[in-house]
Amino acid sequence: MVNADVTLHDVVRLLADNEGEARRTLNMVPSENAMSGLAKLPMLLDPAHRYFFNESDHPDRWHFRGGRRVHELETGLAVPLLRELGRAEHVSVRPLSGLNAMTLVLAALGGEPGSTVVTVAAENGGHFATPDVAARLGLGVEFLRGSGPHALDLDHAAELLARVRPSLVYVDQSHCLFPIDVASLVATVRAVSPETLVHVDASHWFGLVLGGAFRNPLDEGADSLGGSTHKTFPGPQKAVVLTRDAAMDRRIRDTQDYLVSSHHFASTIGLGIALLEFRDFGGPAYARAVVENTRRFGRLLHDRGITVAAADRGFSAGHQLWLDTERDGVAPKVAADRLHAAGLRVNFMAGLPGFTGQGVRIGLNEATYQGLAGDDFTELADVFAAAVRDSEPLGGLADRVASLRTRTRVGAPVDSTSSLFENALALCADSLRTTQVAAPSPQGVTS
Template structure:
């Protein structure tokens, strides 16, 4: 489609068509998930356009007043809920994304230019960007390594830490089926290099930690932890940093004002709404994610697909890795066939232990969308038939669409409720930009 053909009507039509398709599709990309419609609402409204800097509500610091009426939604909703669920005394909601959060932590805790930071080797699942970001900040990166794609060698770690005395150990598992043993790693750091800080980037695990399905890194001795808020946590595309250490808190505060200005206030409110919802359903949701992931791995294996780490139970979290090349199917072709059946997956190179490409899937969003029980068996049947191309894609897509009729986790604005009336009135007012509905306060708009 040419630029000249893209009118506003065309753009809205494309958005509408995509939305209709998305409502009949299941995303199984492990680094993505959905959030509720209510959590999305702030993105459509005035706070999306506003700066917010006056955390202390100082009358002399309201240089930007657009967010003043909603200040409490960040300071009395989002941050306290993060502190509660993350068991932290301090939480930063400034980072815009996981990579932006990584940059903040490396900049704040990595030491002066020329300092050394230690991170997880890509062969053990470390993020591809960590050494490059560290290098651009003037830091030198060394790697924690291990005997296999899923483990770290703590003896090697102790030798490395004693030799290089890093300012920071940044534990970043980007490609991960099993979490690092944070407690043992922290004990190794404290003994080999007592002055070294430990930060755990739990982007993939964040929802599982907040829902108490995984241990909290702070309870295991880490100085700080955090990550992106849109993988196993069903929230907006942002990131957070949490700590109990006042010195670490101050280092983060000192750095964030110079690395992040506009932290996307509406997304911070969306995060607060997501946390408010998650406080109610989080433990049930995260338990279901773990159950569904292990079960799905077994079902795919029983149906003849090669799932990595079968000898270790496939996965401790929400991800599964498929070696479709071992089954005679190129990962790109497997992903295309699944897409035709309305299942979206992630094929890629760089998965630890793979010499070529693999297919990476997650059960996090399928679980959030309400699948349970026999739905997981049906999903496995659709998945395998699509990969092996044994049934027409159109018929498989219909079966996928049927699974999308389940009731998701998260808040629901029930038909006829004042909450739904208010939300719809706000949406209409934002689109029209004129009229009484756009100017009435919430309590009147919902009557």
């Protein structure tokens, strides 16, 4: 419950304390990322209050006019950049989150109630929510499986597809060290059930796909691609759906009007800014660095005696690493608590493919975005291993993480003395000044 004595000063103080802590710590949760101050700016301004529905800019469809002045920051910035970087003719920026995009795709492409969809089994990294969401839409669910946690059995897939003739194959790696071979899976689908659609949920891989570090599933033959925009892509917490098929795009659009009301217009503008930064300020280099840093960090932890999954395969092909600290004598929750005290934020969880109990899941995506490189990772590995083992005072380790963040913090992609930067600061200050609560006068008129 909220303490009745809490004031606005208390709220601002808590937010300020959190910001200070965030600048001294390092987030290594693979499903989260940072974004630039410029990309966050629209969320502080008037577009955060507005609906925007008139994507065609038709003069008779401006029923909500609050976003009219800046609507091209969606239609002329975010959407064209997604088409360019995602190599797709059709884009929806309506989904609010990865799970919302999943629901939209299953509703639009999964067929009528009673139809069957096929998705990835949990033991092969499939998302926990997909079967339940599909079932709540009246869809039957079958599972793609494999002999190990990082590959699918295509012979089993062919038998399954021929038997159930699903409306949709929904590829949804959530726990993922290595990407599914989309081209081979699509070839199998086309051979035995050609009417079946293939959608790839690339939430975890999205920044690596847009940056060219991973092959684009649309190039591999998938009918559609989607996912959240805040994991390997350093953008806002929302999601997108891309396709090259006009009929499929129409199905998505016909469905989204009934599943998404406000699509958070300001976040969509923020996505456009993040895409522009990604294209013009090193997105492909960032994507390559994420993969290189992840594999290197896996080796560094392995060399320090931490049990890292998939050591025989180079630990990872993307941004995630899975640590079996239980085998090293430290319960995953205890390891996560120690790491937190040392200024490092990680996941601990059950359900990692190949694990019998809980494991620690980490990502190098935000560390890379924050600017860590080279010997920074050697220092980070030393701190990480010492924290897991509690072999050095955790307060001292936290100081080393804070020092690491100070040395590597990434600035804005423009000169901080430029007029662009100064104008952005002025907008922030003006927004704060104009959002103070005004108490009504005795006559009921605000001053």
